[in-house]
Amino acid sequence: MTVDLFVPCFIDQLYPRTAFNVIKLLEKAGVGVNYNPEQTCCGQPAFNSGYWKETKTLAKKFIDDFPNDRPIVSPSASCTGFIKNYYPDLFKKDDSSFSGYQRLHRNLFEMTDFLVNQLKFTDFGASFPHKVCYHDACSALREYGIRQEPRLLLSKVKGLELVEMEETETCCGFGGTFSAKFTAISTAMTEQKIENALKTGAEYIISTESSCLMNLEVYISKNNIPLKPIHIADILASGW
Amino acid sequence: MSKTKNIFISDSEKIVADLKHRNTIKFNISKYDAAVEKGVQRYSNLELARERASFIKGQAINHLYEYLIEFEKNSTRNGAQVIWCRDSNEAIESVKSILVQNQASLLVKSKSMTTEEIDFNEHVEKIGVETLETDLGEYIVQLAGEKPYHILTPAMHKSRHDIADLFHEKFNTPPGSDPQFLTAYVRKKLRQKFRTADVGVTGANFLVADVGGIGLTENEGNGLMTVSFPKVHIVIAGIEKVIPSMKDLGLLWPLLATRGTGQQISVYNSLITGPRKENEADGPEKMFILLLDNGRTNLYQSDDRYEALKCIRCGACLNVCPIYKNIGGYTYNATYSGPIGSVITPFFKGEKEYNHLSFACTVCGKCTETCPVKIPLHNQLLLNRRDAVENGGDFVWNKGMKAFSYTFSERKRLDRFNGKMKNTALSLAKNTLGKRKSLPKVAAQSFSKEWKSKQ
Numbered sequence: 001m002t003v004d005l006f007v008p009c010f011i012d013q014l015y016p017r018t019a020f021n022v023i024k025l026l027e028k029a030g031v032g033v034n035y036n037p038e039q040t041c042c043g044q045p046a047f048n049s050g051y052w053k054e055t056k057t058l059a060k061k062f063i064d065d066f067p068n069d070r071p072i073v074s075p076s077a078s079c080t081g082f083i084k085n086y087y088p089d090l091f092k093k094d095d096s097s098f099s100g101y102q103r104l105h106r107n108l109f110e111m112t113d114f115l116v117n118q119l120k121f122t123d124f125g126a127s128f129p130h131k132v133c134y135h136d137a138c139s140a141l142r143e144y145g146i147r148q149e150p151r152l153l154l155s156k157v158k159g160l161e162l163v164e165m166e167e168t169e170t171c172c173g174f175g176g177t178f179s180a181k182f183t184a185i186s187t188a189m190t191e192q193k194i195e196n197a198l199k200t201g202a203e204y205i206i207s208t209e210s211s212c213l214m215n216l217e218v219y220i221s222k223n224n225i226p227l228k229p230i231h232i233a234d235i236l237a238s239g240w
Numbered sequence: 241m242s243k244t245k246n247i248f249i250s251d252s253e254k255i256v257a258d259l260k261h262r263n264t265i266k267f268n269i270s271k272y273d274a275a276v277e278k279g280v281q282r283y284s285n286l287e288l289a290r291e292r293a294s295f296i297k298g299q300a301i302n303h304l305y306e307y308l309i310e311f312e313k314n315s316t317r318n319g320a321q322v323i324w325c326r327d328s329n330e331a332i333e334s335v336k337s338i339l340v341q342n343q344a345s346l347l348v349k350s351k352s353m354t355t356e357e358i359d360f361n362e363h364v365e366k367i368g369v370e371t372l373e374t375d376l377g378e379y380i381v382q383l384a385g386e387k388p389y390h391i392l393t394p395a396m397h398k399s400r401h402d403i404a405d406l407f408h409e410k411f412n413t414p415p416g417s418d419p420q421f422l423t424a425y426v427r428k429k430l431r432q433k434f435r436t437a438d439v440g441v442t443g444a445n446f447l448v449a450d451v452g453g454i455g456l457t458e459n460e461g462n463g464l465m466t467v468s469f470p471k472v473h474i475v476i477a478g479i480e481k482v483i484p485s486m487k488d489l490g491l492l493w494p495l496l497a498t499r500g501t502g503q504q505i506s507v508y509n510s511l512i513t514g515p516r517k518e519n520e521a522d523g524p525e526k527m528f529i530l531l532l533d534n535g536r537t538n539l540y541q542s543d544d545r546y547e548a549l550k551c552i553r554c555g556a557c558l559n560v561c562p563i564y565k566n567i568g569g570y571t572y573n574a575t576y577s578g579p580i581g582s583v584i585t586p587f588f589k590g591e592k593e594y595n596h597l598s599f600a601c602t603v604c605g606k607c608t609e610t611c612p613v614k615i616p617l618h619n620q621l622l623l624n625r626r627d628a629v630e631n632g633g634d635f636v637w638n639k640g641m642k643a644f645s646y647t648f649s650e651r652k653r654l655d656r657f658n659g660k661m662k663n664t665a666l667s668l669a670k671n672t673l674g675k676r677k678s679l680p681k682v683a684a685q686s687f688s689k690e691w692k693s694k695q
Contacts, residue, residue, distance in 0.1 A: 007687050009648065013662075014680055016687035037688040040648040046641050048603060050625030050633070054645035061649055086622075142605035171562045175602025177637070182249070182600050183674030188256035188566050189602075190677070214680050222678040 002032035004066055006074035006108075009041040010210040011231075018210060021237035022075045022111060029121040039065040044082040047090075048176045056090050059083075063100035070107060071118070075233050077110040078209050081143035084108055110140070112149040112208055112232060122156050127239030129159030132230075133202040135193065135216075136169045137209035150208055150232050157235060163200040167192070174215035190219045197227055204228045206235060244573060245596035251571045252600075261397065261568060268396050269559050275502025276556070282504060293495050294614035296488045297550035300449075300480075304540065304549075307449040307482045308531065314452025318514025320475075320527040327534050328358035335360070335474060336367055338528055342472050344369050344438035348430075350456070350463035351375035352443030353391050353553060354476050354532060357575045357588070360441070371441075372433050374462035379426055383410055389569035391576060392500050392555030397568060430462065440466035440524065444477035445552070446492065447531075450485045453513035454529070457493060457506040464508055473515065473524040479531050480549035486511065492552065499554040499612040535588035545620050548583045550613040557607035557617055563600060572597060579607035579617040586624055591631060598624035651688060659684040 003026065007019045023033050043058030062083070066072055074080050087101045115121050134154065140146050154162050173179065173189025194216065197205045205227055207213050213229040220227055255261055280286050300307050312322045325331040339347070347369050349355065361371045361382075373382040377394035381387065384406055388394035395403070400419055407413040407422055417425075442463055446455035454475055456463050467473050483492065489511070497503040516523035540546050558564045558578030569577040574585040574594065582597035598621045607617040629638075647653045657665075659682040666679050673679065685693075 012687045013654075013659075013682050016683050016685065016690055019687040019691075035691060037692050038651045039688070040651055040654055043645075043648075046645055048622065048625070049637060049641060050599075050622070050627075050629035051641040051645070052626050052629070054641050057645050057649050138602065138604035138606070142609055169606075171602045171604035171606075173562075173602065175604070178599065178602050179677075180672040182252065183672070183677075184249075184253040184256050185563060185566055185600065186602075187674055187676045188262075189562055215677075218673055218677040218680055222676060 001030075001071070002034055003071040003073045003114075004068055005033050005035045006039065006042075006066070006072050006079070007035070008074060008076040008079045008210065010214060011075060012040075014214060015210050015231065018075060018231045018233050021231075021233045022073070024237050025111070025115070025124060025233060026073065028124055029115060029119050031119065034068075036065050042079045042083050044079060044086075045176050047082070047086060052090060059087055059090055060097055063097055063104060066104060066107075069103055071109055071114065072104065072107045073109050073111055073114045075111045075231065076139075076209055076211075077113075077137065077144035077146060078139035078211055080108045080110045081139050085143060110144055110146060110208065112153055113144070113146050116149040116152055122153055124156070124236050125158075125240050126156070126236050127158035127160075128235050130204055131161045131163060131200070131202045132204040132206050132235075133163050133165045133197050133200045134168065135165075135172060135197070135205055135207045135212060137207050137212045138171050140208045141169055146208070150206070153232065153236060154206070158239070160235070163202055165196040165200045165202075167196050172212045172215055174212055176211075179215060186215075187219065190215060194219060194225060194227065198225070202227070204230050204235075206230055206232050208232050242593055242596065244593045247573060248571060248596055248600065251573075252567045255568055255571055256566050262566070264397060264399050264402075265565055265568060267399075268393070269565060272393075272501065272559050276499065276559075277502070279498040279502035279504070282498070289491065289495055290612055290614050293491055293552075293612055294550060296483060296491065297552070297613050298547075300483050301540075301546060301549045304479065304482065307484060308447075308479060310449040311447050311452060311482050312531075314449065315514065315529055316452070318452045319517065320452070320514045320529050322529045322531060325530050325532045325534070328532075331358050331476060331530050331532050331534070332360070332363045334528075334530055335364065335476075338472065338474060339364065339367065339369050339439060342438060342526070344472070346433065346437045347371045347439040347441055348374050348433055348437040348466050348470065349378075349441045350443070350458060350466040351378050351394070352441070352476060353388070353575060354443045354478050355441065356388060357534060358476070358532070360476070369439075372430075372437075374430050374434070374460075374466060375458070376423060376426060376460060376462075379430075380406065383407075387570070390555060390558055391553055391578075392558075397570075430465075434465045434469045437470045439472045439474060440468075440470040441474045441476065442466055444475050444481050444529075445496065446489065447477055447482040447529075448486050448489070448511065449482055451511070451513055453486070453511045455483075455489055455493070456510045456512060457496060457508070459501075459503075459507045461508055464510060467510070467512055467524065468522060471525045473512075473527045475527070475529040476532060477529065479533055479536055480551070495612045496552050496554050499556040499610070535584075539584060539587040542587065544623055545583060545587070547615050548580065548617075548620060550615055551580050551584075552613055553580075554612055556610045556612065560606040560610045562602070562604060562606070579621070580615070583615075583617055583620045583624065586627075591627065595624060595628035595631075598628065655686055655689050659686075
C-alpha cells in the first residue's frame with residue numbers, strides 16, 4: 001500500500017523532524033510513502049479567522065496537490081478534521097472542486113487513527129522511559145473524534161508511564177489567531193493547562209497536534225517550566 | 241477597533257488575572273458539572289433525546305409564523321391578551337401602559353432573561369413602580385446592584401461568604417450567616433411582598449401553541465407565587481420560545497433541567513393557560529403576553545444562524561466554555577453571555593459592535609457537543625466571523641491574511657527565505673502572543689526543502 005503524506009504547515013515550518021518520524025513510522029508499518037513537496041497549507045488559519053476567499057484559494061491548491069485516490073495520512077487531526085468538516089462550506093455542490101473534496105473526504109486520515117484503525121499496527125518497538133501526560137486536543141477529540149487511539153499506541157511504548165491529568169479535554173488556549181487577538185485569555189488558559197500537566201509530575205506533555213504543542217512550548221520557554229511538549233509521532237519513533 | 245471590543249479586551253485582561261474570580265467560578269461550575277454528569281446518566285439514549293428536542297424546536301422555528309399565530313389564537317381564547325413587540329421600546333411602552341392602567345406600585349418578578357434584554361427594571365422604576373426580583377439568585381444580584389452573571393445561575397460569581405457579607409451589609413444579618421438562614425430570611429421578606437404586589441412579571445420557558453399556555457419552570461416556587469398573588473400577570477417572552485404542543489414538554493422540561501442543573505426535572509413546572517376563569521378560585525384577573533422580536537427576525541433571516549433560535553436557555557454551553565470560565569459573565573457586556581451569547585448578540589445588538597465576541601473563542605467545540613438541542617454553536621461563530629470579514633473586517637488582519645494566502649498558495653514563495661531569516665523577521669515584529677509567551681522558532685529548513693535535498 002502507498003499513502004500520500006500531508007505535512008501540516010506548522011510541522012513543515014517549525015517541526016520538520018516530526019514529519020520525518022511519520023515517514024519512519026509508516027514505512028515500519030509496511031506502507032510506502034509518497035510526498036508531494038509542493039503542498040503548503042489546508043487553509044484553516046484563514047478560515048477560522050473569517051477569510052473564506054483566501055481559504056478557498058488554498059483549499060483549491062490543496063485539492064490539486066492531492067490528486068490520487070488513495071489514503072492521505074497526516075500527523076494532525078486539526079487539519080484533517082478541518083478539511084473533512086469545513087471544505088463543503090466553501091464549495092457549492094456544483095463547484096468543480098466539490099468532487100475533489102469528496103475524494104479527500106474518503107481518503108484523509110489522522111496518523112494515529114490510520115495506524116490503529118486502518119493498518120492495525122500499534123507496536124513499533126519504541127521505548128521512551130519517561131513519565132508523560134497526554135493532552136486531548138479539541139480538534140482531535142471533537143472535530144475528528146479520536147480519544148483511545150493515541151493512548152493505545154502509547155501503551156505499547158516501553159518504559160513510558162502515562163498519567164492522566166485533570167481537565168485533559170479542556171482547550172490549551174491556542175485557537176489559531178485567537179492566541180494573538182486575545183492574548184490575556186489565551187495565556188490564562190495555557191497557564192491552567194500547564195498547571196494541570198505539572199500536577200501529574202510528568203516530564204513530557206504529548207499531543208497529536210503540533211499547534212497545541214507550539215502554544216504550550218512558547219509559554220513553557222518564556223516561563224522556564226520543567227515540562228517538554230512532544231508530538232506523539234516523535235515518541236513512537238524513539239528508541240529504534 | 242470598536243469601543244466595545246476595546247472594553248472587552250481590557251476587562252478580560254483584568255478578570256483573567258483575578259484568581260479569586262477564577263477559583264469561585266471553578267468551584268461553582270464543578271458542582272454543576274458533578275450534578276449534570278450524574279443527571280445525564282438517567283437517559284438511556286441521551287443522543288436520541290437531543291435529536292428529538294432539536295427536531296421539535298426546529299419544527300417550531302421552521303414554522304415560526306404559523307405556531308405563533310396558533311399560540312395567539314389559543315391564548316386569546318383562554319382570556320389572555322397578546323401584544324406583539326418589535327423591539328424593546330415597544331415592549332417597555334406596553335408594560336408602562338399596563339402598569340399605569342392598573343395603578344401598580346409594586347411589581348414582583350420571577351427570573352427572566354428576556355426582561356434583562358429590555359432593561360425592564362430600570363425603565364419601570366423610572367415611572368415609580370418598585371420592582372422586586374424573587375428568584376433567590378436574582379434577588380442577590382439585585383441587592384448588590386448588579387446584573388445576572390449567568391443566564392441560569394445569576395449569582396454564580398459569588399461565594400457563600402460573599403453573599404453572607406452582602407446581607408450583613410444591607411440587612412445587618414449576623415456576619416457569616418449560613419445559606420439556610422439567609423434563604424429563610426429572604427423567604428420571609430418575599431412573602432410580604434407577594435401578598436401586596438399589584439403585578440407579577442414572568443418570562444416563559446415555552447409558549448405552547450396548541451393549548452395557548454406558557455410553560456414556566458423553576459425551583460423555588462417564586463414563579464408560582466408571582467402568577468398567583470397579584471391581580472395582573474405580565475409575560476414577556478421571545479418569539480422563539482414557541483413550541484408546537486403540550487406533548488413536547490414531556491421531553492423538553494426534563495432535558496432543560498438535566499442540562500441546566502442535573503435535576504431530573506425542576507421542582508415546579510407550570511402550564512399557565514390564561515387568567516382566572518369565572519368558576520376558578522384563584523389566579524390573576526388579567527394576563528398580558530408580550531411577544532418580543534428585538535432582533536430575533538435578523539437571526540431568523542440569516543443563513544444557518546437561525547438555528548440558534550432553538551436555544552432553550554439551559555446555560556450548559558456557558559458552563560463548559562473555557563472562555564466563559566476565564567472571563568466570566570460580565571466581560572461579554574451583553575445580556576446573553578457564553579457561546580450562545582456570542583452567536584446571537586451581534587444580531588440583537590449590532591454586528592459591528594459585537595462581532596468581536598465571535599472571535600473570542602478557540603473553536604474548541606465543547607459547546608456544540610453539550611447543547612441539548614444540538615445547535616452547532618462553534619460553527620455558527622465561524623459564520624459570524626465570515627460576516628465580520630465581509631462587512632469590512634479588520635485592517636491589519638485583512639492585510640495579514642492576504643499575505644498569508646499569497647505566500648502559501650505557491651511553495652516557492654513559502655521557501656524563499658530560510659528559517660534563520662524568518663526568525664529574524666519574527667524577532668523584529670512585536671510579539672503578538674503577549675508578554676507571557678515567547679515567539680515560536682522556525683526550523684532552519686522547511687520539511688519540504690529538507691526532504692527535497694535528500695532525494
